[in-house]
Amino acid sequence: MIEALDIQVKGIVQGVGFRPFVYRLAKKYLINGWVLNATDGVFIHAEGEAKLLDEFVIELSENPPAASRVEEVALKEVPLEDFDSFEIRFSDAGAVEKTTLVSPDLATCDDCVRELFNPNDRRYRYPFINCTNCGPRFTIIEKLPYDRKSTSMKDFPMCERCAREYGDPLDRRFHAQPDACFECGPHVSWREHEGLPGALGANPETQTDVSRETLRAADAIAAPLGQMTWGSTRAESDAILARAVELLCAGKILAVKGLGGFHLVCDANNADAVALLRARKRREGKAFAVMAATTDDVRRVCEVSDA
Structure with a gap:
């Protein structure tokens, strides 16, 4: 016998691929009807x-x-409306006095990592790669419901290929609000103090001659900044990242703007660089956070428990 239910799911269920998950389940179990995001x-x-x-x-x-957290599923028997298909509807803009939980930002998933390092993929080495299963959430949202127009991504209209992914319920990037690529998305930018040899985008005619000693002094932040360089293409983006690595290896300090603020970064194996960062931060003894690529890298310098 055919029955009908209204189902409300509460918890972390927005920005985590929940609607396409429901869509696929509906196809699997021959369910007709609809699903939508609401503020609750x-x-x-x-x-x-x-x-x-x-x-x-x-x-x-x-x-x-995996990225969701279901806290409550409420069921209500309702009259049949005789739907002949299942669809994903636009978000409900009503009930604004209510709220739902928004996912935290999610680390890059395995699928995106594979694409990131695949030379044949159109997002090869794109720094802001993401999908429904990973990427920024909490730090880009401006208001509920969680739709692209309500995030900082509203200023980046999607290209045709990204829009096609975004609109396909069977695609991993269906309604991934930060969906983007080199063609349509945000790009990395770069500025460095003038006088550093090999500076990206430096104009030799206007570049100030700043000595190595001045740049390593505690007041180096007062040195003139060069012009902004943008990584609008893969080659330009790669050049910025390569320059960042070059300066880190040379003992310099970088300020990396992340989703929620700035990270000050230096080579933790370079005692002079760490000492300089401590002096500039006025942080003589308190530990800094240390980043490592793998757990094995951490084990080489730390005691690591099984947990």
């Missing part, structure tokens, strides 16, 4: 055979996307 969770209207409807709800609760 995800709402689903589901119509199908009673047994399949039960299995749909169980999987919805027990096997949600």
Whole structure:
């Protein structure tokens, strides 16, 4: 017998691929109806055979996307509306007095890492690669519901290929609000103090001659900054990252703007660079955070428990 349910799912269910997950489940269990994001969770209207409807709800609760957190699933029997398909609807702009939980920013997933280092992929070495399963969330949202127009990505209209991914419920980037590429998305930018040899974008006619000693002094931040360079293409972006590595290896200090603020970065194996950072930060004894590429790298310098 065909039955109908209204289902409300509360928890971290926005920006984590929950709607395409529901869409795929609906196709699997022959469910018709719709799903949408609202300010107090995800709402689903589901119509199908009673047994399949039960299995749909169980999987919805027990096997949600890895980045989500289902805190409550509320069910309500409702009259049939005789839908003949299942669709993903636009977010509900109402009920603004209510709120839902928004996912924290998520580390780059394995699929995106594979694309990032695949020379045949169009996002090869694109610094802001992301998908529904990873990337920025909390730090780009401006208001609920979590849609692109409500994030800092609203200023980056998607190119045709990104828009096609964004609109395909079976694509990993369906409604991934930060979806972008070299063609349409944000790019890295770079500025450095004038006088450093090999500076990117430096104009030899206007570049100030600043000595190495001046640049290493505690008041080096007062030295003139060169012009801004943008990594609008893969080659330009690669050149910026290569220059950053070059200066880190030379004992310099970089300020890296991340999603939630700036990281001051230097080579932790360079005692002079660490001492200079301590002097500039007036942080004589308190430990700095240390980054390492792998757990094995950490084990080489630290005691690491199984946990």
